Amino acid sequence: MKKVDLSGWRRVVARAIPAAPVALLALAGAGPASAGELLIEQGVAADGTLLVRYTPPDGVRELPLFNRSSAMATVWGEMVAPVDRCATVALKPRPTITLAEGCASVAFRVTPRVLSRSATYEPAFPVGPTAVMGYTGYYAAAVPGHALRWRWTPGEGAHAVVAGRISSQSVDRVIGVDEVALALKDEGGTAAGWSALAANEYVFVGKADVTAMPGGVLIHDGALDAPRLGAVRSTLEGVTQRLARAYGVVPAGPWAVVAAASPAVPNFHGDVTAGRMMSLRFNDATPKDVEGALRQTRLFVSHELTHWWDTGIxxxxxxxxxxxxxxxxxxxxxxxxxxxxxxxxxxxxxxxxxxxxxxxxxxxxxxxxxxxxxxxxxxxxxxxxxxxxxxxxxxxxxxxxxxxxxxxxxxxxxxxxxxxxxxxxxxxxxxxxxxxxxxxxxxxxxxxxxxxSDLIDATPLKPGEPLPAYAQGRLVSALMRPLMAADCDDAISFWTQADHFRIDSQPACRVLRGNPNVRRVAGVSPFDDPVGAWQALRAACAAGRPIELTTDGEPMSLACPAPVPDMPIHEILRVRPQALARLGLGP
Structure with a gap:
């Protein structure tokens, strides 16, 4: 993957874009902030973008954002834009909103998208064309000595879902001065600091299909195919009941699950947050293997539901x-x-x-x-x-x-x-x-x-012998990673195909230039014999020879990395069948 140095990046966002007057008036019309409070309002515009307005206490012009993670550069540098000229946003040394003179509040438009390709909290992702699920941690701010008021305004015919509770009216949550002080002292170092600001929750705002279920609601975007949506629904109901019986306790309060499909999700990802809010994100393509997709969906939803017990209760x-x-x-x-x-x-x-x-x-x-x-x-x-x-x-x-x-x-x-x-x-x-x-x-x-050893069996890896698909893929990718890192000053970007590596050449690369397709390493195809390719690489380095790469064009020679890389594993581990039988989990 590519490495981008952001250590010296300081960007000021001051680009004005057309405002959404009706939606912004709806936010402002929900009621002013109380004296001495910082008010953060969120709603959804008619075009499906998330609107966020900050109204600080009198005399406060700077609002440092609570979240200091590297993802904030992407969120506030790419997804967020001001709707007027009342604000600038500096991303370094920490994300900070500055109000212009004469402005009592500042408003931003957030273009929702699936940002992460892994199971991490999404800043704002679309749930159909007119709804957004967002994580409060990307928008939280705090002012010393002042309370914080969150406000979510759904708009006409829409809903706000906060902490599992669904409402057609504006929802407020007030964070007292003591909680704000705790969060500022913690500086996001522990879960307690995030919780104190309610900066650790998903919130849904907008219009989407809502299905009432025992104990909660299932919200979906209409893009997820019927078989997988049905598997989500049946798993929510069945597994919740089964875990309640198993543990003899049920998490308090209602719940809300939001399911959405997007081409930006490689397979499926999900997460849960405080307040029993759950996000389920799927790839939008119709599965070719329906039975396998339904099995994976049930496993996926069961995993996320279990978190309501292991991180909730x-x-x-x-x-x-x-x-x-x-x-x-x-x-x-x-x-x-x-x-x-x-x-x-x-x-x-x-x-x-x-x-x-x-x-x-x-x-x-x-x-x-x-x-x-x-x-x-x-x-x-x-x-x-x-x-x-x-x-x-x-x-x-x-x-x-x-x-x-x-x-x-x-x-x-x-x-x-x-x-x-x-x-x-x-x-x-x-x-x-x-x-x-x-x-x-x-x-x-x-x-x-x-x-x-009575539970796990170890089989040594040998060249030329077949490997399980999951192990073969990991060994093949692990072979190219240190070679490219050594040649390209730690910049790594390549795709592992069925019979070749497709190299995404980086400016720092000395030999791997021109986006070559690499088919053999040290004379051996790692796609046919990964163990043999690893052994050939190490033999070349031990003999002081360069590592020869066979490509679709001219051959290439790489110097051996230092230290010489080794296979990440030398044995395949397997659970002994009798061990599962002893656990009552066998045939």
């Missing part, structure tokens, strides 16, 4: 996402297995994929030394599911797959962190899971193969 450690993401993936599989929608072979394959994806990213790095949060050299979904498998293997289970009595969440009142997982799995203060998760000297792969 129970307090999983948000700095260790493998706990709640792993639990959600594990429970989704159990729910599908119990309902007969996932047979034993597919269940085992799902676990095998997780095992190998996890060992690719973690290798033999100690779990105790991994950085916290997402995107830090870990796969919280795969590794979390593996760790749930390891933990459950030591716990007694009832006959049904969804056995809440065997869950670390059941009746838990304390925060669930890595130590709590280890204590639950080991049944006390010491054991194999304590070593795996908490010992800074213990490598992940080594502990896995030593302490869970």
């Amino acid at each position: 129970y307090r999983t450690d948000q700095d260790r996402p493998w706990i709640h993401e792993g639990h959600a993936d594990w429970m989704a599989g159990l729910l599908m297995r119990e309902s007969g929608q996932l047979d034993a072979e597919r269940w085992r394959e799902r676990l095998d994929i997780a095992l190998n994806n996890c060992q690719i990213v973690r290798g033999d790095k100690p779990s105790a030394t991994l950085p916290t949060g997402f995107g830090r050299g870990d796969d919280p979904y795969a590794c979390g599911q593996v760790l749930m498998l390891l933990a459950q293997s030591a716990r007694p289970r009832a006959g049904s797959p969804v056995d809440a009595a065997a869950s670390l969440l059941r009746d838990s009142t304390a925060p669930i962190d890595a130590e709590a997982v280890a204590r639950w799995a080991d049944g006390g203060p010491a054991g194999a899971m304590h070593t795996l998760l908490l010992d800074p000297r213990q490598g992940f792969r080594g502990a896995l193969l030593r302490d869970w």
Whole structure:
């Protein structure tokens, strides 16, 4: 992928665009801010854009935005534009709105789009032509010593959905001075700071199809095909009831689920936020494999629903996402297995994929030394599911797959962190899971193969032998990544095709220029024999030879990277069939 340096970027947004007078008057007409409050209003224009107005307390001209993430450069630099000349927005050193003299408020138009290609909160995405789902964290601001009032104005014939509650009238939420002070002191460093400003929630505003369901509403854009929409609806109802029975408790308050389809979503992505708001985003193409698409939809929705328990009722450690993401993936599989929608072979394959994806990213790095949060050299979904498998293997289970009595969440009142997982799995203060998760000297792969050999089988990789598709794809892509990074000063951009790498040449590239198609590495096709290609690369480097690349044009020679890269895995891991039978999850 391309790397873009934003360290010195400071952009001032001052471009005026045609206003939407009726919609903006609707926002302004919902009632003024109370004295001493910062008012943030949101509504949707007739053309489907999100309108945001800021009215600060008297005398306040600058509004630093709360969110300091790198995504703000894209949101406020590309998606947001002022509707008049009352505002400038500086993106560096932190995103800040400045009001012009004589302006009591400033208004912006946000062009909704699916921004992220991964499961992260969307700033504003369209739900059909006249509705938007947006994440408050991209628009939150706070003024020291002043309360904050959020206001969502749906407009005629439309709805605002806030914290799961649907309304045809304007919805206000007031954040007191003490909560504002807490958030400013925290500076977004913890979940508590975001929660204090209500900067951690999805909100829906506009007109879209609304279906009432027991306990909540399903909102959709009309673009999602009927089979997948039906799978969403039936899974929402069935899994919510099943988890309520399993855990003996139901999350408080109503819920709202918003489903939308877009060509910008590669497959499907979803997330949940405080207030029991859920976003489900699908690719808009009609599935060719309908049965497979419905199975994936049910797994997907089951995963997201489980978060209403593991991050809603129970307090999983948000700095260790493998706990709640792993639990959600594990429970989704159990729910599908119990309902007969996932047979034993597919269940085992799902676990095998997780095992190998996890060992690719973690290798033999100690779990105790991994950085916290997402995107830090870990796969919280795969590794979390593996760790749930390891933990459950030591716990007694009832006959049904969804056995809440065997869950670390059941009746838990304390925060669930890595130590709590280890204590639950080991049944006390010491054991194999304590070593795996908490010992800074213990490598992940080594502990896995030593302490869970009765659960996991390891098969050495050999050149010329077939590999599972999931492992082959990862090994092939991993081969080109260090070669391009070394040649292009860490700029990496290529596509892995069925029989070649399509290189997106970067300005820094010394050899990989002209967007070549690379078919062989060191004389071996990695697409036919990835293990053989890795071995040929290392043999060339060991002999002091350059790495020869066969392309559709002239051959190319690359210097060996330093250090010489190695295969990310040397063994394929598989769950032993008898282990699943012992867990009551086999055939």
